Amino acid sequence: MVVGDIATGTDVLVIGAGPAGYVAAIRAGQLDLDVTLVEKEAYGGTCLNHGCIPSKALITASDLAHEAGNAEEMGIHADPAIDLEGMVSWKDGVVDQLTSGVEKLCKANGVNLMEGVAHFDGENTVRVSHGGEGQGSESIDFEHAIVATGSRPIEIPNFSYDDEPVLNSRQALALDSVPDSLIVVGAGYIGMELATVFAKLGTDVTVVEMLDEALNGFDPDLARPVKKRAKDLGIDFHFGYGASRWSEHGNGIRVEATSEDGEDTLEIDAEKVLVAVGRAPVSDTLELEAAGIETDERGFIPTDDRGRTNVEHIFAVGDVAGEPMLAHAGSKEGQVAAEVIAGEPSALDYQAMPAAVFTDPEIGTVGMTEMEAEEMGFETVAGKFPFQASGRALTTGHTDGFVKIVADEDAGFVLGAQIVGPEASELIAELGLAIELGATLEDIAATIHTHPTLSEAVMEAAENALGHAIHTLNR
Template identity: 80%
Template structure:
């Protein structure tokens, strides 16, 4: 302990106030534990302040403008004028409302909030350095700790986020003017979401991706409608390339992209993608190639906490690290790096500390991509089910056969359900199309409750709704869908 330090104690110390950390804090408070939550930046973490919420706000706002401008088929003729400053103010208002709500909820559940940066001194002690000149530090002793420090954007060589033309996702969500042109490095979910946002704002967008398709990890039938919609927005794609450097030839910048090994880009295929070096003249470049855990600042070794070779803290199904009384939740605990998965882990960690028989089952954790159209998945794909030994059966229903989808003017995509043919239990589902992020919840619940195709098909759904497509997909798997041809 440093001379002059104040030492205090707590039942549960939580480091990081993002969706994993603040949820853990509130749940622990509900369970009558003494809780201290340490946050170095902003309550709500990356998700509420710089990621999930602001990006979805801008996705919604740009969708409204784009749909109004493209509604001639409905007899609506409009040419919306976009006030970016007003849009950003609205987005910031949404963020402020949510983050202030987090603080209020924590205080209402008797959580002590502490601003600063925490580092482990040993397996029962952290030192918290307070930001600001002359603020000093203090020592906290804890019985249990939960690490919830999240993740940060990965940078690539020669593209420093400190250089003005080079943006990460956080910086892109805070621009005060719309760029005329942009290269997006990375065709994953963040890259594709933001590429669509800026395309709808009028930016000339080019996506550079080292693999052979967008949204790696998702089946081609899900990503195809997204790529087609993006191309209709004017987004250009270059697959099999990696950005190697940028420089300023005059006005704007020039981004250089080199072809990667064809076999690597194609996942082992030797088919060539593109072969020539690219030089792209643009105003700015957005680098979104993934995220890495924030774990190296914690002095984890002082507490004996182990990480893998990427810096993620390894945990069991009860969110415990290799040190029994120290837990890790959220992005820092590894894939999938999803806010709702982190929140679920936070609840589990709090309940385990309180002596509850809690554990996390990853089987029904949904994944959502807020592209245009949206993609959502939960549980197993057909191939995963077969690899797991199930006799998989599938049912599918296209949104072009949905009355409600047609009345919205958005009928691309489908609902697909996967079940075990022997007993009908729902094993997984995938959706691409309107409101996929909302529709996937019913199928997640079906998996969680052990529902069968008959259960889903026999549940009367309101008409006309998009959710009827879920019922029809189940009926299709059973061979008696009404509004589509059966398998």
């Protein structure tokens, strides 16, 4: 028996409870709007449940295990035993704590939570289908809607995620044993992060990438130390090849990879294969055409600097709205959308939007590169400080990489920064703040930084740009 259709109404309907959606819902609730948040699976979305948080938990655990087993130089001799099932259980505990916190925060801010799958039934109506026999569906009328349905891993031909040896990033993070060997298809940030995790856990890792380099899109100077470190960990790379098919072979599988021109092929044997070639928007289930919402050729929903779609009272935030596909960008977009709906003078500004890659070493970027700044017409000056000259980096045993700051030569305003090295994801925040506040090289150089810390490298890079660095040769 199906429960009869129920109709309800709300000021703001948010579809999807990931970092973009739940932030939008909470902010709208804080602004005294009646908010309904629809989620089909788990509060916190992919980021908290299957992406950012669980991957960083396993990165931390694998780093700890690897460092403990490779610290003879420091006088530490150990041979850690890896219990991946226990490691995953700990990771799941972290995830559960965060996702339950999201649910509590939503309720505390007056957000009405609803489980189900939503699709549009007009410009001001969605229908929510509830899972389970006899649960039925209901219609929700809204004044404004915010689409925050996120993204999913791209599946390539002949590599179905329904096949047991073929993994996407979500499945890889849920393994209960360490594979002896693993092929990673894709050398973007997801592929490189997970390749590093498994290599540190003892897996024999091979990376196959159609492009010519790892971490395409990042400055080669940033990617180079990451690739070198990966090779030191025993990761093999095959660039210029795309995975074309797989077959069972012995106790594992054999993956065939073909060059772009189709003339050369490779055959690589492994226990499993992880496909990490990017993510696609979850927009195909929403019946967007019923509301007149337009998408681009890849399914992303174009928006303006307020998060509005082509339908003025419907917004899209997070991965479903396209680049930058970053959790913190989605959260900001959700906040802005809620404020615009409430009549606040809010808009998006990506000038100081940071990005981080949690490889070994880490990468952190914000603002413009030197080349981008020059293309924008700036006369630039750049300062650089290597971690090899950092006392704190030396005491951690992690000295690969550098801090680079790009500024306007005349006024000294910071235009951008790139960091590769230990704790780059944390260090980049200071430089994001510098850009946001319109700080100059002098401002950073004049700010006394605690010694001994990694953050001194930021100060030294600013001083290097000014020509008076103390602990490195000046430019």
